[in-house]
Each structure stands twice: as structure tokens, then as C-alpha cells.
Amino acid sequence: MAKGALFVSWGELIPGREETGSNVLQDAMAYLGRMQAEGRIEGAEAVILEPVGGTALGFVLVRGERDTLAALRVSPEFLRIVVGIQLVHRNVAVVWGHTGAEMGQLLGIWAEREAELLGEHV
Template sequence: MSDAGFWIAWGLPTQGREPQALEALKKSRSFLVELTESGRIERHDVVILRPQTSELGGFFLVQGSTEQIDALRRDADFERWVNQVQIVADRVAIVDAWVNDGIDEATDLYTDALREAGLID
């Protein structure tokens, strides 16, 4: 089971690039399916948010082993893909994440920080 991942969020399409943003979304879905089918990641989710008042349009959640995620984050195809998304969408952000089996590591680190700050024994 996966223990690492990352979240790629995007805002609204860049004004004047809406058709290109739609095409980039389609290509992104294909790219993520290819990564999953080839075993380079364990799974992915694509989320498009319903119209609302925030500037967040949607996100991808990519999951895998720490080794898979580390390798992907340094992969040239991945970096090109992120650049393509950034060209057509505003407020693109990539955030590393603990998932599933990695949650224990995250809570252990937080517990250690609380202990070091003198907030717990």
C-alpha cells in the first residue's frame, strides 16, 4: 500500500487559454493513467471542483511508495507535464503528502514536535 504522494492543485484556467486548459486536463488524465498502468505510481485521483467562490478549480492526488514518488518528482517527463499545466492554469501548486501507510510517520513527527515544544510529555 502507498505511503507517499503529492497533491497538484490548480486554479481557474488562465484567461484566454481556456481551450488549451481543457486539452491539458485530457492529456493529464492520460499521463496519469499511463503512470499507473506502467507501475510507476500505485494510483491517482482526478478531482474537478464544482463551481464555487474559491479560486481552486481542482486537483490530482498521486500515490505510491516513497521510492516511486521520489523518482517521479525528478523525472523529466513529469517536469515537462507540470510546466504544461502551469502554462494554462493559474495558481498551480504541488505539495508532498503522507498517505495511507505513511500517516503513522506524519503523526510520529508531529508528536515529536509537540514533545520538543514541551506541549506533551
């Protein structure tokens, strides 16, 4: 099966919702811990970023089988977690990530399309 990742990032807290923000992250990590214990994902890692002048302050990288992650992404419980993040943070994103062999496949497609579309202009 193909490997993949979900990248869930968030930005600054909405003023007045700071306490709720830490609860939302704890709930999300508990949920992902259950998913890992059940074998539905390979793992999840939360990262808090240093200030870099961008919009992202942190993210969670969820790793697993592509089909399983696709189903997880639209599950009611995952959507509930994402809505919770949106209620306390700005600049929330849930993005598909390509890893392992899938990343190699994507890079191959990129090279093919680059040659087709840009030819000598590369």
C-alpha cells in the same frame, strides 16, 4: 516500501487559454494512465471542485510508493506536464502527501515535537 501521494492542484484558467486547459488535463491523465499501466504508480484521480471561494478549482491525487513518486516528480515528462498546467492555470501547486503508515509516522513526530517545543502550553 512507504506509501505516499502527490497532490497537484490548479486554480482558475488564464483568460484566452480555456481550450488548451482541457487538452493539458487530458494529456496529464493519459500520462498518469501509462504510469499506472507500467506499475510505476498505484493510481491517479482527477477531481474538479465546486466553487468554494478559495484558489483551487481542481486537483489530481497520484498514489504510489514514496521513492517512485519522488523520482516521478523530477522526471522530465512530469515536469513538462506541470509546466503545461502552469501555462494555462493560475495557482498551480505540486505538494507531497503523507498516507497510510507514513501519515502515522508524521503524526508521531508532530506529537513529539509539540511536547518538546510547546510543553504545557498545548
